[in-house]
Amino acid sequence: MLxxxxxxxxSSRSATVTALLARRPMKRxxxxxxxxxxQESCVSxxxxxxxxxxxxxxITSHHKIxxxxxxxxxxxxxxxxxxxxxxxxxxxxxxxxxxxxxxLLSARVLLENIEDLITQTDTNTEHVLLNTKxxxxxxxxxxxxxxxxxxGIFSPELLWQEYWKLxxxxxxxxxxxxxxxxxxxxxxxxxxxxxxxITDQLKALCASMNTTPDDQQIRHHILSTxxxxxxxxxxxxxxxxxxxxxxxxxxxxxxxxxxxxxVKGTETSAAGFWVQVFDVxxxxxxxxxxxxQRFFTxxxxxxxxxxxIYKVSDVIAVQSEWSFAKTLPLLTALFSKICLVFSxxxxxxxxxxxxxxxxxxxxxxxxxxxxxxxxHSQTQCCLTDxxxxxxxxxxxxxxxxxxxxxxxxxxxxxxxxxxxxxxxSDWFKLSFGGSSGYHAxxxxxxxxxxxxxxxxxxxxxxxxxxxxxxxxxYIGGKYRSLLQEYITxxxxxxxxxxxxxxxxxxxEVVNGSAGVVECPAQQDVExxxxxxMTTNKIPATVIEASIFRRPYFLSRFLPAxxxxxxxxxxxxxxxxxxxALRKAxxxxxALYTSYTESCRRETYRQKEGVCESxxxxxxxxxxxxxLHLRRMMTDGAxxxxxxxxxxxxxxxxxxxxxxxxxxxxxxxxxxxSPDSAHAAV
Numbered sequence: 044m045l046x047x048x049x050x051x052x053x054s055s056r057s058a059t060v061t062a063l064l065a066r067r068p069m070k071r072x073x074x075x076x077x078x079x080x081x082q083e084s085c086v087s088x089x090x091x092x093x094x095x096x097x098x099x100x101x102i103t104s105h106h107k108i109x110x111x112x113x114x115x116x117x118x119x120x121x122x123x124x125x126x127x128x129x130x131x132x133x134x135x136x137x138x139x140x141x142x143x144x145x146x147l148l149s150a151r152v153l154l155e156n157i158e159d160l161i162t163q164t165d166t167n168t169e170h171v172l173l174n175t176k177x178x179x180x181x182x183x184x185x186x187x188x189x190x191x192x193x194x195g196i197f198s199p200e201l202l203w204q205e206y207w208k209l210x211x212x213x214x215x216x217x218x219x220x221x222x223x224x225x226x227x228x229x230x231x232x233x234x235x236x237x238x239x240x241i242t243d244q245l246k247a248l249c250a251s252m253n254t255t256p257d258d259q260q261i262r263h264h265i266l267s268t269x270x271x272x273x274x275x276x277x278x279x280x281x282x283x284x285x286x287x288x289x290x291x292x293x294x295x296x297x298x299x300x301x302x303x304x305x306v307k308g309t310e311t312s313a314a315g316f317w318v319q320v321f322d323v324x325x326x327x328x329x330x331x332x333x334x335x336q337r338f339f340t341x342x343x344x345x346x347x348x349x350x351x352i353y354k355v356s357d358v359i360a361v362q363s364e365w366s367f368a369k370t371l372p373l374l375t376a377l378f379s380k381i382c383l384v385f386s387x388x389x390x391x392x393x394x395x396x397x398x399x400x401x402x403x404x405x406x407x408x409x410x411x412x413x414x415x416x417x418x419h420s421q422t423q424c425c426l427t428d429x430x431x432x433x434x435x436x437x438x439x440x441x442x443x444x445x446x447x448x449x450x451x452x453x454x455x456x457x458x459x460x461x462x463x464x465x466x467x468s469d470w471f472k473l474s475f476g477g478s479s480g481y482h483a484x485x486x487x488x489x490x491x492x493x494x495x496x497x498x499x500x501x502x503x504x505x506x507x508x509x510x511x512x513x514x515x516x517y518i519g520g521k522y523r524s525l526l527q528e529y530i531t532x533x534x535x536x537x538x539x540x541x542x543x544x545x546x547x548x549x550x551e552v553v554n555g556s557a558g559v560v561e562c563p564a565q566q567d568v569e570x571x572x573x574x575x576m577t578t579n580k581i582p583a584t585v586i587e588a589s590i591f592r593r594p595y596f597l598s599r600f601l602p603a604x605x606x607x608x609x610x611x612x613x614x615x616x617x618x619x620x621x622x623a624l625r626k627a628x629x630x631x632x633a634l635y636t637s638y639t640e641s642c643r644r645e646t647y648r649q650k651e652g653v654c655e656s657x658x659x660x661x662x663x664x665x666x667x668x669x670l671h672l673r674r675m676m677t678d679g680a681x682x683x684x685x686x687x688x689x690x691x692x693x694x695x696x697x698x699x700x701x702x703x704x705x706x707x708x709x710x711x712x713x714x715x716s717p718d719s720a721h722a723a724v
Contacts, residue, residue, distance in 0.1 A: 131190075131191065131194050131196060134148055134149050134152070134191075134196060135196065144198075145196045146195075146196055146197055146198035146201065147198060147201055149188075149191050149196055149197045149198070150197060150198045150199070150201040150202040150205065151201075151205065153184060153187075153188050153197070153202060154202055154205050154206055156184055157181060157184060157206075157215065158209070160177055160180045160181060160184070161173070161177060161181075161212060161215070170210060170212050170213075170247075171212065171213045171214065171244055171247045171248050171251055172212075172213070172214050172248075172251060172258065172261065172262070173212065173214045173215070175257060178214070178218075178261070181215060181218055182218060182222075185218055185219065185222040185224060186222070188202075188222070188224055189222055189223075189224065192224065199224050199225050199229075202224070202225065203225050203229070203230060203233060207230075207233075207234060207237075211240070213241075213244040213245075213247075213248060213265065214261065214265060216230065217264070217265045217268060217269070220268065220272075221268065226272075227241075227269065227272045228272065228276065228285060231276075231285050231288055231289070232284065232285060235288075238288050238289075238291060238292050241269070241292055242292050242295045242296065245266075245269065245292075245296060245317075246296075246299060246313070248262060248265060248266065248316075249266075249313040249314070249316040249317050250311075250312075250313040252312075262316075263319075266316075266319070266320065266325070267325045267326075267327075270293075270320050270325060270326075271325075271326055271327075271329040271330055272289075273289040273292055273293055274289075274293070274326070274330050274334065274335070274338045275329070275330055275334060276288075276289040277289035277290040277293060277338070278290075278334045278337040278338045278341065279330075279331070279334045290341075293338075293341075293342075294345060296317060296320075297342055297345050297346070297349075298345075298349065299314075299317070300314050300317050300318065300377070301346065301349050301350075301407075303373075304371050304373055304374050305350075314373055315373055315376075318373060318376050318377050318380065321339070321342070321377065321380035321381055322380060323335070323380075323383065323384065335384065336384055336385075339381050339384050339385070340385075340393065342381060343381055343382075343390070343393055344393070344397060344401075346377070346381070346404075346407050346411075347393075347394065347397045347401070347403050347404060347407055347408055347411070348397060348401045348402065348403055348404065349404050349407065350404055351401075351402035351403050351404050351405075352404070353404065353405045353406060355405075355447055355451075356501075356502045358405040358406075358409075358451060359451070359499065359502045359503065359504075360502055360504065362409065362451065362454060362455060362458070363458060363504070365406055365409045365410050365413070365455070365458075366413055366455075366458040366459060366690070367410075367413040367414065367416070367417045367458075367459055367687065367690050368690045368691045368693070370410045370413065370414070374407075374410055375410075375414055378410070378411050378414040378415075379414065379418065382411075382414070382415065382419075387415055387419045387421050387422050387425045388425050390411070390415060391415070391422075391425055391426065391429050394408060394411070394412070395429060395433075398448050405451070409451065409452075409455040412426070412452060412455050412456065413455060413456075413458065413459055416456055416459050416463045416464060417459060417463065417683060417686045417687050417690060418683030418686070418687070419683070420682060422463070423456075423463060423464050426452070426456055426464070429452070430449060430452060430453055430470075430474075433445050433448060433449040433452075434449055434474060434481060435481060437449060437481075438481035438482065438484075438488055438491065441487070441491050443495060446495050450499075453467065453470050453474075454467055454507070457470065459690060460689075460690065460693055462686070462689065463686065467506075467507065467510060468510045468513075468514055471510055471511070471514060471516075472514050475492065475516035475517065476514060476516065476517055477517055478517050478519075480516070480517060482516060482517075483517055483518070483519060486521075486522060489518055489519070489522045489525065490522075490525065492516060493516075493518075493525050493526065493528075493529050496511060496516075496529055496533075497528075497529050497532055500532055500533055500536050501536070503533075503536070505536075505537055505540050505542040508533045508536060508537055508542075509537070509542070509544060509547050511529075511530075511533055512530055512533050512534060512537075512544060513544070513547060515529075515530060547563060547595075548563025548564060548566055548567040549567050549584050549585065549587075549588040549592065549595070549596075549600065550563075550566060550567050550570040550571070550584060563599075564595075564599040564600055564602070564603040565603045567600055567603070568600065568603045568604045568617075570582075571584075571585050571604075571620065572616050572617055572620045573616075575616070575619075575620045575623065576616045576619075576620075581620075581623055581624065581627060581629075585600075585624075585629075586629075588600065589629050597631075601630060601634060604617070604620075604621065604624075605621065605630075605634065605635070605637075605638040605641075607638070607641035607642050607644065607645045608642060608645055609642070609645055609646045609649050610642050610646070621635075621638075665692065665695045665696065668688065668691055668692045668695060669692065671688060672685070672688045672689070672692065675688060
């Protein structure tokens with residue numbers, strides 16, 4: 044064989060063999076430095092997405108280490124150093140025996156023990172929370188892991204790689220974070236799918252129905268911890284690589300909350316739990332004030348612009364259903380918490396900015412405005428300034444969208460009653476009833492206003508049409524024909540709706556609520572008597588009505604004034620007013636005679652004990668509401684809470700006479716009315 048080989052080839056092969064033999068002893072003689080280098084290379088190789096689970100399974104399947112076990116947790120606080128030392132020595136021994144890095148081995152051992160603990164019994168609430176024993180055991184495990192980390196023989200990153208491939212439990216993640224073994228920031232950075240997982244886990248956490256004090260406490264701790272991390276990363280530094288990810292999670296949760304509030308009666312306890320996120324106390328000192336304000340500003344923007352499904356025509360028709368008294372409690376609670384960190388001016392400024400730049404959810408916008416009016420006394424002044432600016436800007440640029448915003452905001456404010464904002468009729472007269480108004484500057488301004496009002500006619504509730512007809516805008520003589528065209532159109536629409544202007548009171552005050560306001564004639568009587576007693580003169584409005592609105596005066600006003608009752612021994616305010624009208628020849632003699640006879644019959648009927656009574660569910664509700672109001676005032680409730688309760692009482696009072704035509708913000712009750720509901724109230 045050798046003779047068949049050339050000298051050159053033999054020499055080359057001999058040199059190669061010689062070189063190999065010469066190097067072999069050097070490769071065999073490994074020192075500590077070379078061994079450490081190999082271990083580091085091994086870890087680096089495993090970190091490059093190798094099939095770690097199969098490798099670990101092959102290494103540990105027959106020799107599982109149970110040095111970290113729940114059996115030795117009793118008294119661990121007093122023997123932590125001994126336990127950790129024994130565990131460290133065992134891990135190092137097994138690591139050397141198996142030939143794998145000790146950090147890799149310790150991570151696998153910890154994970155196996157966690158798996159065993161969680162699978163011993165089912166976890167609470169769809170794998171979101173642990174039970175009490177699991178919680179205690181996992182925390183003890185993590186204390187051992189902390190000690191191993193301090194000793195440099197534990198790899199959190201390898202633990203995460205393995206745990207993420209299983210079905211993680213939110214509470215375990217929370218404990219890993221609070222023990223500073225694996226932070227939420229690290230987990231979010233490692234895998235894009237973590238954001239969707241955290242969102243689902245947060246929803247499940249909110250939906251959990253645990254009732255024990257420990258469970259409730261841990262729920263709040265988890266919620267606070269996770270949200271603080273998300274808010275800090277999303278709004279503290281917009282350039283941070285997790286900013287968009289964390290913002291997406293928070294946006295997903297607020298969308299989930301608003302979805303649950305989209306239909307009345309669908310609020311859930313889960314949604315209520317997430318509303319607690321907006322308590323300032325949740326963040327403690329973990330989030331700076333500026334960061335918190337950016338988060339709340341962003342959330343308010345999301346609420347205002349969430350699913351802008353309402354057309355303006357729909358909003359005009361159903362706006363009265365969005366008053367404070369009819370708003371879902373959770374939506375009110377959400378606004379209460381978000382607006383707490385802002386001034387009223389700031390909220391209204393944000394609202395205006397959103398209205399000018401985005402499609403909005405009008406229900407949320409208007410509900411928020413009602414909340415501000417009820418709970419913040421300075422809102423009326425701030426809103427009046429905003430409406431003035433909108434009015435000027437709308438006519439400066441002839442902007443229809445600003446006009447729509449102007450009218451909707453003014454009408455929403457008037458829904459809450461004259462205690463917090465002037466009635467709509469007063470606002471309309473103040474804005475358009477004078478010759479100095481923006482609409483009276485020229486033909487273009489006049490045409491702009493009348494065209495806008497005309498375009499609203501097909502969608503307007505009758506209450507607003509009646510205001511526009513009875514208190515029309517001031518229009519110069521040259522353009523009166525344009526105003527007459529609008530009034531004719533509005534009257535035609537009222538006839539189509541079967542609403543008669545003759546039924547409208549002479550002291551008409553309209554708040555926009557449809558179909559549930561006190562009889563206008565009765566309201567007129569009460570106002571006329573009050574004015575008469577103040578000035579000792581018959582109000583000019585009553586005199587004008589007796590001349591220019593005689594059908595209403597004779598068929599509505601006088602019958603309401605002359606309703607039969609038991610006359611007092613000493614003349615009261617109403618009797619004095621009636622006598623003044625009779626002397627002024629404003630009451631026909633036959634009608635006055637009929638009134639006095641009816642009063643005598645009523646007196647006789649009362650003496651004979653003939654009385655009627657009626658039951659009304661609204662009266663029971665009203666009684667409870669007044670009792671609650673009395674308790675609130677006795678306990679020193681805030682002005683906002685008292686106003687909110689008064690708003691609810693106002694709605695119930697209107698419902699007492701729900702069959703009568705709407706026409707006023709003021710609820711007028713006549714104790715001497717034939718209707719026993721008045722006396723009961």
